[in-house]
Amino acid sequence: MIADLAEEHKIDVIILAESEMDPNSLLRTLNHDPTAGFHLTASNCRRITIFTRFSRDFSRPTFESDRISIRTLSLPARAEVILVAVHFPSKLHLSDWDQGFECTQLARRIAEQEEAAGHRRTILVGDLNMNPFEPGLVGAAGLHSVMSRQVAARGSRTVQGNEYQFFYNPMWNHFGDANGGTAGSYYYDDAQHVNYFWNVFDQVMLRPELAERFDPSRLYILTSAGTRPLVRTDGRPDSTNASDHLPIVFELEF
Amino acid sequence: MATQTDFWGEIGPAEVRTPAAILREQAALLGTKTRNVVVAKVSTQVDDDTFYHSFKLVVPALSGYAYELFIIANGVNPYPVTVAFSPPVKVKTEEEFTAWLKTILSSVETKRIISNLLAQATA
Numbered sequence: 001m002i003a004d005l006a007e008e009h010k011i012d013v014i015i016l017a018e019s020e021m022d023p024n025s026l027l028r029t030l031n032h033d034p035t036a037g038f039h040l041t042a043s044n045c046r047r048i049t050i051f052t053r054f055s056r057d058f059s060r061p062t063f064e065s066d067r068i069s070i071r072t073l074s075l076p077a078r079a080e081v082i083l084v085a086v087h088f089p090s091k092l093h094l095s096d097w098d099q100g101f102e103c104t105q106l107a108r109r110i111a112e113q114e115e116a117a118g119h120r121r122t123i124l125v126g127d128l129n130m131n132p133f134e135p136g137l138v139g140a141a142g143l144h145s146v147m148s149r150q151v152a153a154r155g156s157r158t159v160q161g162n163e164y165q166f167f168y169n170p171m172w173n174h175f176g177d178a179n180g181g182t183a184g185s186y187y188y189d190d191a192q193h194v195n196y197f198w199n200v201f202d203q204v205m206l207r208p209e210l211a212e213r214f215d216p217s218r219l220y221i222l223t224s225a226g227t228r229p230l231v232r233t234d235g236r237p238d239s240t241n242a243s244d245h246l247p248i249v250f251e252l253e254f
Numbered sequence: 255m256a257t258q259t260d261f262w263g264e265i266g267p268a269e270v271r272t273p274a275a276i277l278r279e280q281a282a283l284l285g286t287k288t289r290n291v292v293v294a295k296v297s298t299q300v301d302d303d304t305f306y307h308s309f310k311l312v313v314p315a316l317s318g319y320a321y322e323l324f325i326i327a328n329g330v331n332p333y334p335v336t337v338a339f340s341p342p343v344k345v346k347t348e349e350e351f352t353a354w355l356k357t358i359l360s361s362v363e364t365k366r367i368i369s370n371l372l373a374q375a376t377a
Contacts, residue, residue: 044321060317063321063322064322089341090340098338098342101338105306105325105338
């Protein structure tokens with residue numbers, strides 16, 4: 001199914017969170033067409049697996065942990081970018097406060113890597129297990145991500161004497177059923193008073209330097225892989241035959 | 255003139271070893287085991303009244319690549335310590351903390367990561 005999606009959407013970089021598949025076996029499947037040319041990137045992060053169509057020499061990890069993989073992508077004749085791949089813990093295991101703490105720590109790690117790289121051309125992709133409106137993602141000391149490119153274009157803002165860089169978070173556009181496809185990327189139903197049912201836990205964020213070259217209409221939450229549905233007849237993710245999270249696909253020129 | 259009275263009483267450093275001191279002791283030991291191919295570093299940040307200590311494995315030969323093994327937090331008092339795992343782990347005393355740290359540093363997963371880093375650094 002992943003190979004079908006890669007072929008159908010001409011994917012250059014595949015990022016999987018908490019994949020239980022053997023990466024070498026998946027690599028063989030991805031390369032069933034010899035022209036596909038996928039490589040498995042070097043990583044020590046157990047919960048993130050990254051395949052690229054370009055040589056692994058162009059992708060160098062700089063910081064990792066059990067749940068985070070930060071790497072530079074340095075393609076020929078392209079400006080280097082920093083790719084941050086994340087899989088944050090589930091709400092089943094962490095309080096809202098703890099999730100916010102994870103965001104603050106991640107924001108610091110990103111800032112350190114940007115400082116070391118000497119630029120802020122940064123893309124963050126992952127299963128954050130939080131919605132874009134939650135304090136850890138919106139708060140200045142967290143990931144500080146906003147729904148508007150125009151706001152993010154300010155670059156940074158100062159709160160209580162500290163300067164915080166913005167991320168643009170295009171996933172705000174993917175709440176609800178107005179776009180026809182799906183009302184989110186993850187569905188959860190329980191007997192609590194506040195229940196969103198559909199959540200947008202799977203996200204892409206861009207620093208303003210990259211957001212200006214990004215077209216939000218070229219970001220999709222997928223509900224099918226070719227002719228195979230990724231959702232059940234009621235529209236919810238088919239966790240039995242696919243995944244409990246729906247994949248996202250986006251295009252970015254850099 | 256009245257005699258001055260010392261309200262301070264006896265003052266000296268707490269006899270308990272702080273979590274940061276214990277982490278630094280262990281961090282210093284790794285370099286000798288790996289001929290400094292993989293070293294451990296502890297960095298501390300303070301937010302309000304909480305100290306956050308990050309324990310990282312660093313590979314100088316890989317342009318300073320760092321793998322963060324864990325983050326712990328403690329308040330003004332060194333214990334209890336909260337480990338930012340999922341779910342978070344709370345250890346109440348120095349003895350509990352050293353026992354927890356020994357388990358983590360000698361774990362199969364930590365050895366796997368260090369072995370991988372050694373291989374990558376010498377590839």
